[in-house]
Amino acid sequence: MITYIGTPQIETNRLLLEKFVLSDAQKVFDHWISDERVTDNRVSAAHTDVSQTVERVAGIVSQYEKEDFCYWAVKLKDSGELIGEIDLYDFDEATGNCEVSYSLGYRWWNQGYGTEALRAVIEFGFRHMNLHKVAAAHNTDNPASGRIMSKVGMVQEGIVRDMIRNSKGQYKDCAIYGILEGEYFSKGDGF
Template identity: 75%
Template sequence: MIIYYGTPSIETERLLLQKFTLTDTQAAFDNWLSDERVSDNRVSAAHQSVSETKERMNRILSDYESEEFCYWAIKLNESGELIGEIDLYDMEEATGNCEVSYSLGYRWWNKGYGTEALRAVVEFGFTKMKLHKISAAHNTDNPASGRVMNKAGMMQEGTIRDMIRNSKNQYKDCAVYGVLQEDYFSENNGNRYILNLSI
């Protein structure tokens, strides 16, 4: 059975994962939601105005009322700068399985931040929420995201043709990854990525 904690604050070596606030709206718009380089790897189109981002942010904030909602802002520990987002979703009570997705602003690509955030959320999902399996997918033309998933302990399980259709009406094949709780614990041998967890 899944144990829900909502969206607690998680601290790693370089990052702080925490709930969004309305004051994050402009930074989210500037840093990734308005960037075509990021939206090319997302289903939703790049935001054209900050009002779109504010509407999206208001939906997220209202969803925090549910303990089943797990949606983090990714911020740099030292500066507090907002660099991305990560969430657990599609929780299945019958199986204990769910999915994870994440986005980082272009300026912070290839610096290991995605891997660090994903490792922390996977660890939280398995150790605290008692999830059985966490899955993720990426467009096959975005192999860098697959490397992030692999470094976080996930293995590729297959490729699904035309899994998504993006905002430009293009179908995209997606590589599907997953990690089981038992494999995560056996491979990590007690290694922990979370420094502090506020539940």
């Protein structure tokens, strides 16, 4: 049975994962959600006006009262700069499984931040939420995301053809990854 505890702050070597606040909207807009280099890897289109982002962040903030809502702002610990987001979602009570997704601003790609944030959220899920499996997917034309998943011990389980349709109407194949609780604990903290 999944143990829900909401969105507590998580600290890593270089990052703080914490709840969004309404005043984050401008930085979300500026740092990733208006950047097509980032949003091409998401289902939803790039925001063209900050009011769209304000509405989105307000929607996230309004759900923090729910214990089964796990959605973090990813911030650099030393500067407090907001660089991305990561969430656990689509919880299945029958199996104890869920999914994870993440986005980082382009400026912070290829610096290990995605790996660090994903590792922390997976650890949180297995150690504190009693999850059985955490799954993720990435567009096959975004192999860097697959490398992040592999670095944290996730295993590619297959490819789903035309799994998503992006905002430009293009269908995209997605690689599906997963890690089981038993795999996580058998690999220890050093994976």
